[in-house]
Amino acid sequence: MNGFRSGEALLGDLTTGQLTRLCHVAGLSEADMAAYTGVLIESLGATAGRPLALPPPSHTFLSDDHSPVEFSLAFLPGQTPDLRVLVEPGCSSGNDLAENGRTGLRSIHAMADRWGFSTDQLDRIEDLFLPPSPEGPMALWCALELRPGGVPGVKVYLNPSANGADRAAETVREALARLGHGQAFDSLPRAEGFPFFALDLGDWDAPRVKVYLRHPGMSPAEAGSLPRMTPAPGREGLEEFFRTVGDFPTGDLADDEGADRLAGRPALTCHSFTETATGLPSGYTLHVPVRDYVRHDGEARERAVAVLRSNDMDSAALDRALAAVSPRPLGEGVGLIAYLALVHQRGRPRRVTVYVSSEAYETRPPRETVPTRDRVRARL
Numbered sequence: 518m519n520g521f522r523s524g525e526a527l528l529g530d531l532t533t534g535q536l537t538r539l540c541h542v543a544g545l546s547e548a549d550m551a552a553y554t555g556v557l558i559e560s561l562g563a564t565a566g567r568p569l570a571l572p573p574p575s576h577t578f579l580s581d582d583h584s585p586v587e588f589s590l591a592f593l594p595g596q597t598p599d600l601r602v603l604v605e606p607g608c609s610s611g612n613d614l615a616e617n618g619r620t621g622l623r624s625i626h627a628m629a630d631r632w633g634f635s636t637d638q639l640d641r642i643e644d645l646f647l648p649p650s651p652e653g654p655m656a657l658w659c660a661l662e663l664r665p666g667g668v669p670g671v672k673v674y675l676n677p678s679a680n681g682a683d684r685a686a687e688t689v690r691e692a693l694a695r696l697g698h699g700q701a702f703d704s705l706p707r708a709e710g711f712p713f714f715a716l717d718l719g720d721w722d723a724p725r726v727k728v729y730l731r732h733p734g735m736s737p738a739e740a741g742s743l744p745r746m747t748p749a750p751g752r753e754g755l756e757e758f759f760r761t762v763g764d765f766p767t768g769d770l771a772d773d774e775g776a777d778r779l780a781g782r783p784a785l786t787c788h789s790f791t792e793t794a795t796g797l798p799s800g801y802t803l804h805v806p807v808r809d810y811v812r813h814d815g816e817a818r819e820r821a822v823a824v825l826r827s828n829d830m831d832s833a834a835l836d837r838a839l840a841a842v843s844p845r846p847l848g849e850g851v852g853l854i855a856y857l858a859l860v861h862q863r864g865r866p867r868r869v870t871v872y873v874s875s876e877a878y879e880t881r882p883p884r885e886t887v888p889t890r891d892r893v894r895a896r897l
Contacts, residue, residue, distance in 0.1 A: 529565030538841030552667035582879035621657030634719035653678035700796025780888030781809035850880035
């Protein structure tokens with residue numbers, strides 16, 4: 518259990534405390550902290566007042582322990598990391614996906630009224646992702662990029678399998694076409710599933726439409742070959758990131774034939790579109806679920822630090838962020854660091870994003886072995 522929990526703590530108490538401490542790490546003002554903790558409480562709705570002694574309000578797969586909140590920090594060279602919070606606004610609906618989606622949609626519209634942005638793009642595709650009887654693991658998530666000044670950037674995550682997993686590709690193609698990206702679907706690489714479709718809403722320099730793809734058994738070579746954006750990011754940097762996070766060997770020990778593959782939870786790629794002329798993505802993100810490939814969070818932290826330092830980013834801020842979310846020793850659990858991502862966006866510097874779990878309900882115990890490391894040891 519998260520070490521900040523005590524007595525009859527409420528979900529809202531825990532997560533707003535975590536968020537407040539993370540705001541300090543991100544250099545946000547006291548006024549910003551007050552504004553953003555208030556937004557989080559509003560987004561959680563009735564669930565904010567739910568005691569943590571009770572089971573999670575729904576079986577959300579936003580996190581492994583069904584916490585409806587996750588944090589992330591985006592690192593750039595020489596800068597304080599940017600802070601984001603991901604929340605499932607409809608989590609109080611239990612496992613009723615239709616009501617979950619309706620509640621989430623009301624939350625997004627309330628944000629639009631509050632901060633004066635348009636929901637036109639979301640409105641155009643609402644029927645595709647929020648049908649009367651949805652299927653799949655989720656309905657709607659909302660991510661807030663917490664900016665100075667108390668007005669966040671808003672991102673909405675939707676479920677391409679809402680009308681059935683067998684229709685996910687069709688749903689993504691139709692959504693892209695409705696949003697003016699008629700050629701975009703054909704530019705995507707091959708994959709085995711579409712976990713998310715996402716939109717930037719509100720004040721963004723170049724609002725993105727994002728398609729996430731699932732890649733079971735990804736190899737380092739594949740990690741470097743999947744971008745379709747122009748100019749393409751360097752393969753060497755992508756493969757190095759993938760090998761570091763997955764703890765694959767390098768140099769003479771590396772398998773040139775690509776036999777080194779992730780054997781557990783699959784990697785994801787995200788392909789973001791900001792213009793309609795070429796049909797090509799302007800961004801590529803590689804997400805590796807590091808929690809499946811470490812024995813404990815101490816190892817996950819070491820890999821995150823290695824990635825940050827190799828990109829001239831502030832690893833000390835990561836340690837402060839982890840301590841802000843949970844005081845437990847990193848070696849006593851696995852999953853606090855959920856994903857590590859390498860982000861490329863045209864016209865912007867490369868960044869690294871670290872996804873941090875709230876662990877409101879449970880800390881997964883350390884594991885004795887991990888798939889990739891066992892395979893490497895066998896080869897040696």
